[in-house]
Amino acid sequence: MEISILKDREKQIVRKGKEPFKIACGKQSIAGSVSQRACVFCGSRVVLYPVTDALHIVHGPIGCAAYTWDIRGSLSSDNELYRSSFSTDLGEHDVIYGGEKKLYNILISLIDKHKPAASFVYSTCIIGIIGDDVDSVCKRVEQEKGIPVIPVHSEGFKGSKKDGYRAACEALFKLVGTGDTSAIGTYSINILGEFNLAGEAWIIRDYYKKMGVEVVSTITGDATVSDIRKAHGAKLNVVQCSGSMTSLAKMMEEKYGIPYIKVSYFGIEDVSKALYDVAEHFNSVEIMDKTKAMVFEEIDRIYPKILEYRKDLSGKKAAIYVGGAFKAFSLIKALNLIGMRTLIAGSQTGTEEDYKNLSEVCEDGAIILDDSNPAELSKYAIEKEIDLLIGGVKERPIAYKLGFGFCDHNHERKEALAGFVGMLNFVREVHSTVMSPVWKFTRGGSV
């Protein structure tokens, strides 16, 4: 079957070639498309979710809370409060008469009961329409209960997931600067944009510890309110997942003069660079020496095993469709290391510059996609005869139905994929799916 492309979307799809690179992006999805994108609320919820000792309350009808109840594999070393789903469960009566009173009562009773360190109140679509004054309810509760009660302006229709990241950053910024920083040393950082999926933040924190760098807070992975409060005491912000956290880094730079660097912890090349960049920033021979020793040791440990997997994987073809373009960039490099070719690369929220960078590391003829959909992904996956799709929950069954391997690089990853050990896990996961015997039954396997 020929799969056709929405006409208005043609400019959001580029085939790398001799033409100068030009892509349309940052657009609202076309009405009627089967977009893989989510909304503002989704963006805010995923960023703030790993604040483990905060009370997260979703102000709206039940759905938004139900769909985000414990779906993110972001781990906590202590508090589990964040994994419960609290909702004002607005009904028809509330929509007509307003939900402020209900919100107030719920906040008071939940704070009394759980004694959280802070509370985030997420506004959903409908709050923007019925006009509840969430700010003043939060302020009142904050005064009465003596903990930060922070409104998150995350009405779904007010933009894309990116706008949700920004709303989350604004909410976090209200906490930053309210804690005591006297005990924080010179060689100190905040890890931004690392969500501790499958315990990844723990791996990264451990590297910094070995380097002699103090991690003040991880925003947000296994995060606590008290850590975030003193984040302004750190001397450097190290930003991963640039799409979600750059705005917080910028706000902190402006107000507290903390510089920031962008990094990625995926793939040997990028994680090494990330750690060296941090070491370099502090300009300390001791830290640099420790970093070098650690990086050598880590690579020594994993590289021979990776080469084993490379034998099977070399020359296999991959497609990448992820939330942020920055991650796609790291993934392409990681795939290169095991000899795999990336023939399709796309994201939900990339910028023109992101896509230009992406196309530069892809080979000629590769397809670059912005805000794609199942029909397009299938079309190009079939055309390029790929062996592996890397994506999130909605992409997985598409790959499987077509008979390709799949690797979840989103909330549903079960293994840590960050850091050096993460690279080995990633390669093992890719190997397990690309080389799976199941494809013998499916590819041309007619009875």
Added chain:
Amino acid sequence: MLLRHTPQETIERKALTINPAKTCQPIGAMYAALGIHNCLPHSHGSQGCCSYHRSTLTRHFKEPAMASTSSFTEGSSVFGGQANLVEAINNIFTVYNPDVIAVHTTCLSETIGDDLTQMAQKAKDEGYVPAGKKVIYASTPSYVGSHVTGYANMVRGMVDLLAVSTTAKKLDQINVIPGFVEPSDMAEIKRIAELFGKKVIMYPDTSNVLNSPMTGKFKMYPKGGAKTEDIALSGDSKVTLALGRFATGIGAKLLDTKHKVPCELLDLPIGLAATDRYVEMLKKYSGQSVPESLMEERGQLVDMITDMHQYFYGKKVALAGDPDQLVALTEFLISIDMKPVHIVTGTPGNKFERRIKELTENLPYKVNYTVPSDLFTLHQWIKNESVDLIIGNTYTKYIARDEDIPSIRFGFPILDRVGHQYFPMAGYKGAMRLLEKILTCLLDKQDKDAPEEKFELVM
């Protein structure tokens, strides 16, 4: 101790839902719409709604779930979503080429007052709906009802906008409307009906849509689903058997008022007695006797209950789920001497409360239920009176783990097990599968916990 926040002491809560035992209407509407062949469900709201529903359906069925969205912006929420919907309809028919677009609303589009009837007409007037193609719609605000209500409303939309009546004299054919059940259950419900030899029109029918085989090909619209031409014919049938009042009642009643097709509102055919009543109706309206093969299935089920009845006796069960399923389960469990002592649904409605009361008021033990409720309450009840088994969706596993109680997955959503897509719980054979699951769970626990001198080989 994930749920260590749950205290034993139950407190009066008026306006707070903790750990919901439901989700919102639109996902039910989307699921129902996927039960029409060549149909693209369309979510008239923000992008996130559509994304969440598709993700949840995908996690539950391990299948792609196709649906499009109106992609609301700040502008559309001020000026209304008409432009988005009309453009969407045009785009969808041009590129994705379905036979039917099934539009459902969201809290956002409902609150700004979008009128789907008028918008669908406008799309038609502007020539965006090709000849022979249909746009159907249902109003499904998230702040009313639950996913079950959403399913019911979309079923009603199918009746309203697809069914027609062409003859005054009704034809010798039977409509079956299944409730919000698995594709496997729908297939089983249809199989049983077809054993009676008459034409059966069943919709929605998600079998072979959300449990389709692996073919190595991309299929925007899988093979299954009720055909629109069959749904159209349902206005000429002599009866509608509506299985599960909450999910099918309003659709079946509309077939009656609009096309004079009388309806029988039945419970979901889950368990022995409820399946008997379904079979009884099929017998009545087909004029055929019950086929021998079906009697054998029934006999096997009764045999299994007989063989194992001592293991069911007195076992306490906590149930969480949707009203139609809970009614059928409660009746079935009581009938095999188990004790459903806690029953929780998040779907509001006092009809459910009445029905559970009917089923349980004469029991010699107390049964806890309040409507609507949530899993937090269920956990508190369990802390006060423990049970031997929990039956519910995946979210009940937190309670099961915390309290060390065996549990089986039943209902929506199931995010951590497979099988529900392929193996039914409905009908006699489905009841046997349910019993097998219950027994395996109870006996595994007994094997694990039994002191050595009481560890038994033969059970």
